[in-house]
Amino acid sequence: AQRVTQPEKLLSVFKGAPVELKCNYSYSGSPELFWYVQYSRQRLQLLLRHISRESIKGFTADLNKGETSFHLKKPFAQEEDSAMYYCALSGASGSARQLTFGSGTQLTVLP
């Protein structure tokens, strides 16, 4: 069975401070990990995926297979980063994108 755990439901940081949203997963094979984000009154959208190893809006995430983690980080948070963030795992063979989502972390960046 595959599972995604986001231990923090709420996270508040001040503008300019570093932010880290934690994600741990459970999966026996080789997972694909994603971060999806939902801004206020907007639809859920992809932020980044571990395979691309890119930085989006200043966010990065590294897959650590030893610790089964995929934490999302940004060195200097901005107010516009306030949103709900979901970590998601795709353990499918590649034939489908059945995602298992965590319960989400609501990030609030304070001025």
Place this chain on the structure above:
Amino acid sequence: DTGVSQDPRHKITKRGQNVTFRCDPISEHNRLYWYRQTLGQGPEFLTYFQNEAQLEKSRLLSDRFSAERPKGSFSTLEIQRTEQGDSAMYLCASSRYDSYTGELFFGEGSRLTVL
């Protein structure tokens, strides 16, 4: 807006009634997914289609739930004899079969309240 569209956005119904939701995916996307999201939780996979074929169903999809995608275009999700536990946001998403990013494009959801 050429994104995924869902209708209705909100539905209030009485227990025992049937409800149907519609999803129109992005036109060139041949994969379509239904997810359910309850308060405080992330989306949970229900089912997915590739073109008109329903290829996978979650255990969450009880026999009161049925999804169709005739002609491989729009999809409907019907819930028969609704129960209060069915109250949730029903999300539709679509993607291309050959997408190298694996990105799912979500609709805004249909919120169901069962009284």
